[in-house]
Amino acid sequence: MKAIPLAYSLRNLWTRKLTTALTAGGMALVVFVLAAVLMLDAGLRRALVATGQPDNILVTRRSAGTEVQSGIERAQAALVEAQPEIAGRSKETVVLIAQPKRGGGAVSNVTVRGLSHEGVALRPQVRLSAGRMFRPGSTEVVAGRSIAERFAGTGLGERLRFGGRDWLVVGLFDAGGSGFDSEIWGDVDQMMQSFRRQAYSSVLARLADPAAFEALKLRLEADPRLTLDVKRERQFYEEQSAALSNFIRILGLTLSVIFSLGATIGAMITMYAAVANRTSEIGALRALGFRRGAILAAFLAEALFLAVLGWVLGLALASLMQLVHISTMNWQSFSELAFSFDLTPKIVLQSLAFALVMGLAGGVLPALQAARLKIVDALRAA
Amino acid sequence: MQFAKLIARNALRHKLRTGLTVLGLLIALLSFGLLQTVVGAWYAGANAAAPDRLVTRNAISLVFPMPPHYREKIRAVEGVKSVGAANWFGGIYQDPKKFFPQFAIDAAPYFAMYPEYRLDESDKRAFLRDRAGAVVGRKLADTYGFRVGDTLPLRGTIFPGDWTFTVRAIYDGAETRTDTSQMFFHWDYLNETMKRRVPRRANQVGVFVVQIADPARSAEVSQAIDAQFRNSLAETLTETEKAFQLGFVAMTEAIVVGIRVVSFVVIFIILAVMANTMAMTARERLPEYATLKALGFAPGYVAALVFGESLAIAAVGAALGIGLTFPVAAWFGTQTGTLFPALEVSPATVAMQLGCALAVGIAAAVLPGRRAARVRIVEGLRAIG
Numbered sequence: 001m002k003a004i005p006l007a008y009s010l011r012n013l014w015t016r017k018l019t020t021a022l023t024a025g026g027m028a029l030v031v032f033v034l035a036a037v038l039m040l041d042a043g044l045r046r047a048l049v050a051t052g053q054p055d056n057i058l059v060t061r062r063s064a065g066t067e068v069q070s071g072i073e074r075a076q077a078a079l080v081e082a083q084p085e086i087a088g089r090s091k092e093t094v095v096l097i098a099q100p101k102r103g104g105g106a107v108s109n110v111t112v113r114g115l116s117h118e119g120v121a122l123r124p125q126v127r128l129s130a131g132r133m134f135r136p137g138s139t140e141v142v143a144g145r146s147i148a149e150r151f152a153g154t155g156l157g158e159r160l161r162f163g164g165r166d167w168l169v170v171g172l173f174d175a176g177g178s179g180f181d182s183e184i185w186g187d188v189d190q191m192m193q194s195f196r197r198q199a200y201s202s203v204l205a206r207l208a209d210p211a212a213f214e215a216l217k218l219r220l221e222a223d224p225r226l227t228l229d230v231k232r233e234r235q236f237y238e239e240q241s242a243a244l245s246n247f248i249r250i251l252g253l254t255l256s257v258i259f260s261l262g263a264t265i266g267a268m269i270t271m272y273a274a275v276a277n278r279t280s281e282i283g284a285l286r287a288l289g290f291r292r293g294a295i296l297a298a299f300l301a302e303a304l305f306l307a308v309l310g311w312v313l314g315l316a317l318a319s320l321m322q323l324v325h326i327s328t329m330n331w332q333s334f335s336e337l338a339f340s341f342d343l344t345p346k347i348v349l350q351s352l353a354f355a356l357v358m359g360l361a362g363g364v365l366p367a368l369q370a371a372r373l374k375i376v377d378a379l380r381a382a
Numbered sequence: 383m384q385f386a387k388l389i390a391r392n393a394l395r396h397k398l399r400t401g402l403t404v405l406g407l408l409i410a411l412l413s414f415g416l417l418q419t420v421v422g423a424w425y426a427g428a429n430a431a432a433p434d435r436l437v438t439r440n441a442i443s444l445v446f447p448m449p450p451h452y453r454e455k456i457r458a459v460e461g462v463k464s465v466g467a468a469n470w471f472g473g474i475y476q477d478p479k480k481f482f483p484q485f486a487i488d489a490a491p492y493f494a495m496y497p498e499y500r501l502d503e504s505d506k507r508a509f510l511r512d513r514a515g516a517v518v519g520r521k522l523a524d525t526y527g528f529r530v531g532d533t534l535p536l537r538g539t540i541f542p543g544d545w546t547f548t549v550r551a552i553y554d555g556a557e558t559r560t561d562t563s564q565m566f567f568h569w570d571y572l573n574e575t576m577k578r579r580v581p582r583r584a585n586q587v588g589v590f591v592v593q594i595a596d597p598a599r600s601a602e603v604s605q606a607i608d609a610q611f612r613n614s615l616a617e618t619l620t621e622t623e624k625a626f627q628l629g630f631v632a633m634t635e636a637i638v639v640g641i642r643v644v645s646f647v648v649i650f651i652i653l654a655v656m657a658n659t660m661a662m663t664a665r666e667r668l669p670e671y672a673t674l675k676a677l678g679f680a681p682g683y684v685a686a687l688v689f690g691e692s693l694a695i696a697a698v699g700a701a702l703g704i705g706l707t708f709p710v711a712a713w714f715g716t717q718t719g720t721l722f723p724a725l726e727v728s729p730a731t732v733a734m735q736l737g738c739a740l741a742v743g744i745a746a747a748v749l750p751g752r753r754a755a756r757v758r759i760v761e762g763l764r765a766i767g
Contacts, residue, residue, distance in 0.1 A: 018658075018749075019662060022654045022658040023655075023658055025654045026652075026658075029651045030651060032647070033647055061542060062542065063537060063538070063542070064539060064542075065539045068445055069472070095443070095445060095446070096443045096445045097443050098441075098442065106632040106633075106635065109443055109445075109633065162442050195442075195446070198582055199582070247637075255413070255417075255648075258409060258413045259413070259648050262409050262648065262652050262655060263651055263655070265403070265405060265406040266406065266651075268402055269399050269402050269403065269659055270658060270662075272399065273399070273662045277666075326636050326640075328634055328635070328636035328637055329634050331634075
C-alpha cells in the first residue's frame with residue numbers, strides 16, 4: 001500500500017498557522033502542568049532520598065514518626081550505642097524554631113539539630129561552603145544553604161535567638177540538595193541545656209556491615225528496656241516525604257488528566273475542520289489510488305505532529321522551572337523543606353507519551369471520518 | 383430579535399464543533415471552580431476565627447510546651463475573660479491515612495469560647511462527667527460512622543502508647559463553614575495518663591486559647607500576656623486566632639500559590655481552544671460577511687455577529703460549568719472525608735468563573751471579529767472555501 005508522504009501532513013499544519021499554534025499551545029500548557037508536577041515530585045524524592053546514607057540507621061521512639069516527636073532517654077541511648085554492629089554514632093536532639101523569613105513577614109518552622117562532630121562525619125554529603133564548623137561546647141551554629149538564603153538571622157556572621165540564648169552563625173554548609181540543606185546545626189550538649197531537655201530525640205549510627213541491619217533491628221526492637229523503632233536512614237526519610245509526595249502527585253495527575261480533556265477537544269475541533277475543509281482533496285487523493293488506510297494514517301500523523309509540537313513547547317517551558325526552588329512546610333515533619341524541580345529522562349518520555357495520547361484521542365475520530373468518505377461524494381463536495 | 387436569531391443559527395450551524403467547544407468550556411470552568419474552592423478551604427481556619435479569641439504559644443515554636451500554671455497568670459491579665467488549654471494530640475486512628483485533628487482541651491471554658499460548636503446539653507454533661515470521654519464533629523462522625531457510646535481507639539505519636547476514648551457527644555457547626563472534622567477530649571485525662579506513663583512529659587500545654595472582653599484591645603492584651611512571661615523559661619507569643627491560623631497557611635504558601643497558578647492555566651487552555659473555534663468559523667464565513675457588507679450592513683454589525691456568537695457559546699459553557707460546580711464540589715467533599723474541613727463554593731468563586739468565561743468569550747472573538755469587519759467585499763466574495 002502506498003503511503004501519503006509525511007510532508008503532506010506537515011504542510012497542512014504550516015498553511016493554517018494560527019489554528020496550529022492555538023491547538024498546539026493548548027496541548028503545550030497541559031504538557032507543562034504534567035511535566036512540572038512530575039518534576040516537583042522527582043525533586044522532592046531526590047531531596048529526601050539523598051538525605052539518607054545506605055549504611056546508616058536511625059533510632060527513634062516507637063511510632064514517633066518524626067525526629068521532633070521522638071524522645072530517647074539517656075540510658076536507652078547508651079544501650080543502643082553499645083551494640084557491637086555499630087561503627088559510628090551520634091546522639092542528637094532535634095527541635096523546631098519559628099523563624100521569620102527574610103524580607104519581613106511570614107514565619108515558618110526551621111529544624112534545628114544538635115549533634116556532635118562525629119554526627120557531622122556520618123553525613124558525608126554535607127560540605128562546608130563558607131566559614132567553619134561549630135566548635136564543640138560553644139553557642140556556635142552552622143546553617144544549611146537553603147535556610148541561609150531564606151530566613152532572617154541565619155546568614156554567615158549573623159546571630160539568631162532561640163532557647164533564651166544568642167547563637168552565632170559561623171559557617172554555611174551545602175548538603176547537595178538533601179533535606180539537611182533546610183536545617184541549622186549546633187552542639188548537642190549546648191542545645192539540650194538551652195531547651196532543658198533530658199532526653200535525646202534520635203540516635204544515628206553507622207553499621208560496620210550493612211547486612212547486619214535485620215539482626216540488629218530485631219534485637220533492639222525486642223528489648224523490653226527499649227521502646228524504639230530502628231530504620232534505615234534512607235527509608236526513614238522516604239517515609240517523611242510520603243504524604244507531601246502523594247499529595248503533589250495525585251493532585252497533579254488528576255489536574256493533568258482533566259486539563260488534557262480540554263486540549264484533546266481542541267485537537268478534535270481542529271482535525272474535524274481540517275477534514276471538512278479538505279473533503280475534495282481527500283476525494284482526489286482516493287481517486288489517485290491512495291487507500292483508506294493511507295488517508296487515515298495521514299490525518300493521524302497530522303494530529304500526532306500537533307501533539308509533538310505541543311510537547312516540545314510544553315517541555316521547553318517546564319525545563320525553565322528547573323531554575324525555580326520551592327520551599328514549603330512538610331506536613332509530616334511540620335518543618336520547612338526546600339527542593340527544586342528535577343527534570344529526569346523518565347519525565348521527558350512520560351510527557352511525550354501523554355502528549356501523543358492526547359493527539360491520538362483528538363485525531364482518531366476525524367481521521368476515521370476522512371477515511372470513510374466515498375470517492376464520488378468527496379469529489380462532488382468541491 | 384433578528385440579530386439574536388442570526389447568532390443562534392450561526393452557533394448551531396456546526397453542531398459538533400459548538401458542542402465540543404461548550405464541553406471544553408464546561409470542563410475548564412468546572413475545574414477552575416473546584417481548584418478555587420480547594421484553595422478557599424485552606425483558609426477555612428482563618429475565616430472561622432473569632433476576633434475575640436487570642437492564641438498564646440511558646441515563643442520558640444509550637445513544638446515547645448508551656449507549664450499549666452500559665453493558665454492562672456493569663457486569666458489574671460486585665461481584659462481577659464476566659465482561658466483554656468489545648469494540646470495537639472496527633473494520634474493515629476487505625477491507619478495514618480485516616481487523619482483527623484484531635485485536641486486535648488479544658489472542656490468547660492473551651493466550648494464556652496467556641497459557641498459555633500453546638501452540642502446537645504445532656505450529651506455535653508455526659509462528656510464533662512466522663513474523664514475518658516470525647517466529642518467528635520458531625521462530619522468526622524459521618525465519615526467513620528462514630529456514634530455516641532462508641533469507643534474510639536487512637537495510637538499516640540507525640541504522646542506514646544495506646545489511648546481509648548468513648549464518644550459522648552457529637553457537635554454540629556453553627557455555620558456551614560464551621561469545621562466539624564475535629565475530635566476533642568479532656569486535657570486532664572491526657573495529663574493524668576502522661577504522669578503515669580512518662581512523668582517528665584506531663585504538665586505540658588501546647589497552646590492557650592484566650593477570650594478577651596473587647597476585641598478592639600487584642601493587641602494590647604496580647605502584649606500584656608507576653609510581658610508576664612518575658613525572661614522566663616518559656617517565653618510566650620500571643621496573637622489573634624486569625625493571625626495564628628494564617629501563620630499555618632503561610633507555611634504552605636508555595637502549594638497555595640501553585641494551585642492558584644495552575645487554576646489559571648486551564649483558563650488559558652480553553653482560551654486557545656475557543657479562539658481556534660472562532661478563528662475557523664470566521665475564516666469559513668468570510669464570503670458571507672462580504673455578502674452582508676455588500677447588502678449594506680456596517681462593519682460593526684458584522685463584528686458584533688462574531689462577538690455575539692463567541693459570547694453566546696461562552697455563556698452556555700459558563701452556565702453548565704458553574705451549575706455543575708456545586709454538586710461536584712459537594713461530591714468531592716464527601717469523597718475526601720475529613721481532609722478538607724469546609725468545602726464551600728463561595729460567591730467570589732462564581733464571580734471569577736463568570737469573569738473568566740466573559741474574558742474568554744471576548745478574547746477569542748477579537749482577531750476573527752476584526753478580520754470579519756475589515757474584509758473587503760470584492761476579496762471576500764472571490765474567496766471560496
